[in-house]
Amino acid sequence: MSDAVTPSVPRGEFDFQHRPETDQSFENALAKARAGDRLTVADGIELLTTGTDRPGIDRERKERVLEAADRRRAEVVGEEVTFVANLNNNVTTACNTGCLFCNFKDRSEQFRTSNGADHGGFTKTPAESREIVADAVERGIYEVTSVSGLHPAFALDEEHREILETSERGDLNYRPPAEYETDPGNYVEQIAAMNVGGVHVHSMTPEEAYHARRGTDWSYEEVFRRLKAAGLDSVPGTAAEILVDEVREVICPGKIGTDEWLEAMEAAATVGLDTTATIMYGHVENEAHRALHLDRVRDLQDRTGAITEFVPLSFVHEETPLAERGMVTGGATTHEDELMIAVSRLYLDNIEHVQSSWVKYGDAQGLKMLTCGADDFMGTILSEEITKRAGGGFGECRSIREYADMIAAIGRIPVERSTDYEHRRRVDPGADTLGPRLGPRADGTPLLRDH
Numbered sequence: 350m351s352d353a354v355t356p357s358v359p360r361g362e363f364d365f366q367h368r369p370e371t372d373q374s375f376e377n378a379l380a381k382a383r384a385g386d387r388l389t390v391a392d393g394i395e396l397l398t399t400g401t402d403r404p405g406i407d408r409e410r411k412e413r414v415l416e417a418a419d420r421r422r423a424e425v426v427g428e429e430v431t432f433v434a435n436l437n438n439n440v441t442t443a444c445n446t447g448c449l450f451c452n453f454k455d456r457s458e459q460f461r462t463s464n465g466a467d468h469g470g471f472t473k474t475p476a477e478s479r480e481i482v483a484d485a486v487e488r489g490i491y492e493v494t495s496v497s498g499l500h501p502a503f504a505l506d507e508e509h510r511e512i513l514e515t516s517e518r519g520d521l522n523y524r525p526p527a528e529y530e531t532d533p534g535n536y537v538e539q540i541a542a543m544n545v546g547g548v549h550v551h552s553m554t555p556e557e558a559y560h561a562r563r564g565t566d567w568s569y570e571e572v573f574r575r576l577k578a579a580g581l582d583s584v585p586g587t588a589a590e591i592l593v594d595e596v597r598e599v600i601c602p603g604k605i606g607t608d609e610w611l612e613a614m615e616a617a618a619t620v621g622l623d624t625t626a627t628i629m630y631g632h633v634e635n636e637a638h639r640a641l642h643l644d645r646v647r648d649l650q651d652r653t654g655a656i657t658e659f660v661p662l663s664f665v666h667e668e669t670p671l672a673e674r675g676m677v678t679g680g681a682t683t684h685e686d687e688l689m690i691a692v693s694r695l696y697l698d699n700i701e702h703v704q705s706s707w708v709k710y711g712d713a714q715g716l717k718m719l720t721c722g723a724d725d726f727m728g729t730i731l732s733e734e735i736t737k738r739a740g741g742g743f744g745e746c747r748s749i750r751e752y753a754d755m756i757a758a759i760g761r762i763p764v765e766r767s768t769d770y771e772h773r774r775r776v777d778p779g780a781d782t783l784g785p786r787l788g789p790r791a792d793g794t795p796l797l798r799d800h
Contacts, residue, residue, distance in 0.1 A: 365595050369636040375400035375410060382695045383417050393640030396692045397685075406684045418691035418722030425701060426724045430756045431766040431773065434749070434785035434796060435492040435551075435728035436485040438478055438543060441533050442470035444498030445522070446556075448601040451669065460500075460529050472500065472531040475542035485731055486546040489784055489791035492728065492768045493543050495552040496587055502526040505561040505572060506537040513564050521564045536561050537579045544580025547789030549768045553581060555613035556588035559605050569616030577620055583768055584617040586626035586656065592642045596634045600671065611649055618655035623769050626656050626700070630689055631664035631681030632671055639689065643696040650699045657769055658702035658725055661689045663709045686710060687721045694722030702770060707747075716759055725766075726752065729785075729796055748796055749785055753778040 371391035378395035381388060388396075395401060399410035443460045459468035473481070482493050501524040504510035513523040526532035533539065536553065543550050553561070553576055555569075562572045573581070590600060592607045605613075617624050626646045630639055650656045664680045666672045681689070694703050705723035707715035708730065715726065731746045749765070756763040757778040765787055766773050772787055784795040 363599060363633050365635065365638070367593060367595065367635070367637040367641060369394050369398050369401060371395060371401055375402065379410075379413060379417065382414070382421075385421070385698070387698060388696050390637070390640045390644050393643055393692055393696050394636050396695065397636040397639055397688050399688070406682070406688070408684070411684055411688060414695075415687055415691045415721045418694040419720050421694055422703070422722045422724055428760075428762050429764045429773075429775075430719055430724060430726050430761045431702070431764045431770065432726045432752050433492050433728040433766055433768060434490045434788055434791065435494055435768075436482065436490045436731040438473075438481050438485075438493050438495050440478060440495060440497040440539055441472040441500045441503075442498050443472055443500040443529075443533075445501070446499055446601070446603040448604060460531070461524075462528060462530055472529070472533050474531060475534040475538045478539055479542040479545055482543045482548060483545045486548045486788065486790050488731075488796055489786075489788045489794060490548065490729070490731065490796070491785065491788040491791070492549040492551050494585065494728075495539070495543060495550070496554055496585060497557065499556065499560045500529075500533050502529055503533055503560060504535045505567075506535050506575060509561065509565065510535060516564050518564060522560075523564070537575060540576055540579040540581050549582045550580050551583045551585055551768055552576075553617075554585055554588040555610045556604055558584075558613045558617075559609065569613045570619055573617045573620045573622060577622060581622065583623040583625070583657075584614070586614060586624050586660075589627050589642070589646075590629045591634045591638050592628075592645045593634070593638045596638050599633050599676075607645065611645065614649055614655075615653055618653035622655070623657050624653075624655045625658050625660060626650075627660045627662055628689070628693075629662045629664055631685060632666070632677050640692075640696075643693060647697050647699060650697070654699075656700050658704050659693055659697055659700045660704040660706065661686075661693055662706060663689070665709065683714065686714070687718065690718045690721045690723050712755060716755060719756075719759060719761065726756065731796070746796075749776060749783040750795065752776070753780075753783055 371394050373391040373395050375395045378392035381392055396414050399407040445456055501522050504513055513521060540550060558569055558572050594606050614624055628642050663686050666677050666680045671677045702725050703723045704725040705715045705718035706727055729746055753763045753776045763776040764773050765776055765785055767787055774786055782795055784793045785791040786793050
């Protein structure tokens with residue numbers, strides 16, 4: 350029997366209904382994966398655990414799962430490794446949702462003019478967002494990604510603000526902009542501000558969409574129609590965390606539940622917006638929750654066909670409330686990370702692209718994930734705050750030159766892509782200078798100085 354590795358997180362301490370136990374066998378599950386058969390939740394659990402018939406992760410079995418996933422990746426997308434030239438423009442850190450896995454947010458009451466205390470957070474006006482994005486568009490980006498805290502002053506638009514200000518309900522998490530140091534405007538204004546120069550605007554998570562309809566009887570379709578009219582092009586499927594409510598009740602009890610997340614995502618697709626989907630794993634959940642999450646994402650894609658990529662996000666535990674309260678002692682192991690990528694590729698037979706997050710894994714391990722089933726290597730990320738504020742050490746921007754050199758070094762083909770993967774161009778690592786060319790103002794000038 351080969352050496353086994355146990356997870357670093359004490360996931361057995363929570364009294365969950367769903368446990369990583371099945372009547373399936375690892376060998377049967379792997380045979381189905383190799384044959385390209387549609388996997389069940391039990392199959393997913395067996396592959397993620399490398400078998401429920403023995404404790405820990407079996408290294409030899411793990412390598413067989415990785416090999417099957419890498420072969421599937423080659424069959425589905427070939428040898429290209431894609432990336433997008435993008436900017437992160439997160440509008441505000443003000444939030445009082447209270448998610449225990451997050452250290453990006455700052456308690457929103459600290460932002461009130463009456464507070465007067467230093468808090469280290471930020472809020473951008475629509476004019477500031479426009480200036481930031483306009484500069485990045487001139488530098489050659491294709492996409493601006495914006496994911497923000499749930500600032501109480503945020504409303505969808507002026508009609509929504511009027512509803513919130515005249516409501517007598519006390520549970521809407523709303524305060525007028527005049528009470529804050531900086532007025533964030535509303536969601537429609539922020540999206541319109543970032544819709545500059547033909548850039549692709551990727552924003553408004555299901556959680557933000559919920560915030561943008563609170564206190565109304567508006568559907569998610571209505572919310573996303575108004576945002577699309579303002580310039581929204583696609584929706585990030587973050588705020589998913591684990592799509593099992595017993596886990597959400599532990600790590601993010603103030604967030605929307607699984608069904609509402611799925612409803613919002615389906616609504617975005619209904620009005621013609623592409624989406625992505627994520628999983629944030631390696632905290633209190635177990636392999637059964639991970640497999641159930643994959644199953645729910647696959648079902649969503651069966652209904653919508655709108656998901657362009659799946660993004661596994663390994664939990665960065667440092668400086669988060671989960672760690673501070675002793676609810677976790679670490680994140681996922683490297684073996685768990687590799688299996689999460691691999692099983693995502695094998696399970697999600699209707700999603701073409703699986704992303705490796707160098708922000709979460711670092712460069713070396715991020716490249717390794719490209720041999721475990723992943724085919725996309727994120728974006729240039731001219732600004733990235735979320736992971737850095739949680740204690741991660743890899744949230745820095747990178748150049749097209751770095752991408753070309755790293756991807757070529759593992760024998761794969763570097764390809765700059767559009768957000769929806771419809772536009773691509775192969776990057777020549779041997780070129781004297783390398784910069785983006787797909788963005789509306791891109792002309793091949795490097796985003797950053799080559800080092």
